[in-house]
Amino acid sequence: MKRTTGAELIVRLLERQGVTAIAGIPGGCNLPLYDALRASSIRHVLARHEQGAGFIAQGMARVTGQPAVCLGTSGPGATNLLTAIADAKLDSIPLVAITGQVPRAMIGTDAFQEIDTYGLTVPITKHNFLVRSAGELLEVVPEAFRIAASGRPGPVVIDVPKDVQNEGILIDGLPLPGRPDPLPLPRAEDVARAAAMIDAAERPVLLVGAGVIAAGACAALRCIVDKAALPSAATLLGLGALPYDHPRFLGMVGMHAARSTNLALEECDLLVGLGVRFDDRAIGKAAEFCPDARIIHVDIDASELGKIKEPTLAMRADVGATLRALAAAVAPATRPAWNRRIARLRAEHPLVMRAADDPLDPYGIIRHTAAMLSPDAIVTTDVGQHQMWAAQAFPCTRPRQWLTSGGLGTMGFGLPAAIGAALAAPGRTVVCFSGDGSLLMNLQELATAVEENVDVKIVLLNNAHLGLVRQHQELFFGGRYHASRFRTEPDFAAIARGFGARAWDLGDAADPRSTLARALAAPGPVLVNVPIDAAENVYPMVAPGGANREMIGGELHAAER
Amino acid sequence: MRQSAEVVLRLQVRNHPGVMSHVCGLFARRAFNVEGILCLPVGDATRSTILLLVHDDDRLDQMILQLRKLEDVLEINRAHDAREAFATVRPFLQ
Structure with missing residues (x-):
């Protein structure tokens, strides 16, 4: 028999699952777990917002296909994780989120940083647990990994009250790691x-x-x-x-x-x-x-x-x-x-990419970037026009090369997912195509990228707009633009440098091609600002709710055939 | 939408405080009305049986498939014999 605590038990069980890196943020109700992590071989990546931690874990899971882990404390730590958990549900990504909870005796009292994490995560997880004793962890942790990776993968939440983390327990062995169920075979x-x-x-x-x-x-x-x-x-x-x-x-x-x-x-x-x-x-x-x-x-x-x-x-x-x-x-x-x-x-009726040789054209920047990358590079995107341009124009050659938020369509996915991908695939460059709207939604993770010195290259298609919103307003709301233009335009290169990253601006570059090449070849995290024309739209386009045969734009002109 | 008779679903579930929110939340999220619920622990109380009285509309098959995916739902079937249970408790609720 061996004496241990709930927190130490969680860490041992994660190690036995083969977890080597975890993203998270400590807070009042998961401090015992963080104390136990100090003594572990597991690398902890300190995110700057729990949503970032969730997407860093997603990046790891999307590259490896194995369940990845993120941590948050109770209350706001848990609510900040929700978007990344929901995103994993809709895209069937195996994720295990472990949250701190207020001590059992305080549950239901509106204690400081108490929120019903279990209730909040019912509709956005494959399954969730509120752990009621340290002994339950012996079953719950392997179960969480089994469920996350079995059949159609998805996220699992384990909510652990602080006193359960501190609870002493005598164990006479550890359970086997949770593994996916056997697959159903076709008849x-x-x-x-x-x-x-x-x-x-x-x-x-x-x-x-x-x-x-x-x-x-x-x-x-x-x-x-x-x-x-x-x-x-x-x-x-x-x-x-x-x-x-x-x-x-x-x-x-x-x-x-x-x-x-x-x-x-x-x-x-x-x-x-x-x-x-x-x-x-x-x-x-x-x-x-x-x-x-x-x-x-x-x-x-x-x-x-x-x-x-x-x-x-x-x-x-x-x-x-x-x-x-x-x-x-x-x-x-x-x-x-x-x-x-x-x-x-x-x-x-091909995909028409007229100005693809111009590095300041949306297709052009994607094609030029792709041409300069090593074949083993990984690509993440954010959500919006740049995502669709990249989906159309980036030459994907293999599975798990292309990481994008599909079902939930989460702006802010790209940068933290790129950090996770880079951590899971050391030695490979990760390019994050982003937009100026999306990047601001998890910009703080630039600090994480610099701290971990990951090989992440952000290629920022900057049109000073919520471009896809603007496009919808143009096409489906009679050109009545509202709230889709940013009236202040941050200097993204200066901001990236402020975080300690290297940055270039193709808008000022005498030779944008060579500047792009230099940026992509530079070590560590890099941001490349690429000013693009705000009037550029993604074509063809099917109107929401329309039949796929009814496409707007993107025709090849007769003279081009 | 076709709407016909009411039907009773019988669910064998793990007995813990969250299971009801998993089951009822699934119906609520899909705007599928549950007309009646009966639930009692069975055996050594590690399991419960839930009876759900629902309308047999076009979406019911999809609802059953979704219920099957819940980890805490161990078994689910249509229980034609269980209509009486709701008739029996009705006097206590009116």
Whole structure:
């Protein structure tokens, strides 16, 4: 028997889970846990806001696929974590958030920094715990990791009252680390039926989502795509599952897809949804999405099957095992007519990037940055126009290279997620494409980036606007702009230097290309301010609630064909 | 939206103070009305049974799939035999 405390027990159990780095902020009700962390091999990254800590952990989880951990104290520590937890829920990211709580005897008394963390996190977690004794931790901590990583991954909250952290306990051993549940395999008859449907289809398209990346199924995906010559589109979070230059890859589907991509889906007679949830930004008006198609839907979450689109064949199974079985079962095919039709759509309705050679053009800065990066670089984005431009133009070559906030669409995601990615992938550069609206939402994490000396390069597309809001006001509110222009324009390069980062401003640069190259090659955290024209919009665009076939803008002019 | 008879769902759940908020919160978030709730601990009281009286509308299948995902919900089925339970308690509530 060994005598320990709740706090020490948490730390031992985290170490046994293989956790090597944690992001968080100490406060009154998690101080015992921080005291126990001092003696641990786990690296603690001190964030400057708990939301930053949550997104740093997300960055680690998105790069590794393993559950990552963030810490906050009770009350405001917990409420500040909520956005990052909710973001992890919507994008199915394995996250374990451990919060301090007021001592058990004070729960329910409106004590200082008391908030109902359990109640607040019910709707934004996969599961949550309020720990009532140190002994419970032996079960709760491994359970939290098991739940976060099993099936469709997601966030789990463990709320630990301060006196539980301090509670002495005699233990005679530690439980096994929590590991993911076995994966549900596809039924042989479903595989046979799906393969027959694919073989029989004249105009099939695969729609690849985050589930394929989460399942580590990209090699199997490539196998079936090549064998059966299957045109494949990706959702925003499915980018990287196939390399951008794969001949069958159609790019991103949905609100800001290339016209050819949405048109190909419009014409398909079989849609195979792989680890997707038919989000409205991806499919537009659900009733008019792929109007002529039968649908095969593969997902590990049974509640997604039939939630938005009723499939002809629903398969609740691991998408990796399903793709491996399907790749073996489908007949080799070349589909000359359909792939010719796709090639023609792509020639006539490509993504139009007119000024991509200008480094001060939105597409241009993304293309130039990409060209200067090593192939193993990682990309994060914030949320808004720059995110969509990057989704359209950044050449993703592999899974877990592209980290973006899809479901919740959280401005402020990019910088802390980049710090987490850099911590999880030392030796690799992480570029954070951001906007001036988004960056200000978690700007304080620049201090964390400098303190940890992470290789994070912020490329700031600065139009002094909430650009996507401005675009919506232009297109859908009769040009009645309100509250989308910033009337003061911070000097972001000076601010970054104030935090101790290196910074360059392409607006002042005689040769923006060489300045960008110098900035990206500089060690440690760097900010590059890139002034861009506020009138630039992301095209094409499907109006919210509209059908994907009804795209605004982004046409190739007749003379350009 | 099709709306027909009421149906009773029987849930076997882990018995702890938060489980009711997980179950009821799920219905509330999806604007799905629960007409009646009965809940008692069973066996050694580590588990409870919840009976939910709900309308059998188009969304019910999705609600059941969502309930199945809750870690504290161990089992869920439609309980055609349990309508009487609500009739029995009605006099105590009126």
